[in-house]
Amino acid sequence: MKIKEIRELSTQELAARKHELREESFHLRIQQQSGQLEKPSQLRAIRREIARLETVLKQKTQATSAAAK
Template sequence: MKPAEIRILSRKEIVAKLADLRQESMNLRFQVVSGQLTDFSRVKEVRRDIARMETILREMELKSQQEGEA
């Protein structure tokens, strides 16, 4: 998912998608350990999507704090 697509979403939607990605990440790790996973690039992609969403959530948090001070 691209950052521009994530920024369009509301905070609740991002948190929900983040939970889904974390669950998928856990499932992918189990598949790697058990030898069932064939597309290892998906692990890297999910990890990066999680990082993107966490970064954008942090940006939203800082922006709301900044607006609160002004």
């Protein structure tokens, strides 16, 4: 997902997507430990997407709190 697409999502959609990616990351780490993971680069990509989501979520919450003041 591109950053532009991420910024267009609502905060609830961002939180839901983050939760899905965390679950997927968990399953991939289990596969890695058991030696069944075919694409190790997939873990890195998911970690980076989670970081992007968290960044945008934080920016949106800061913007709403600044607007409330």
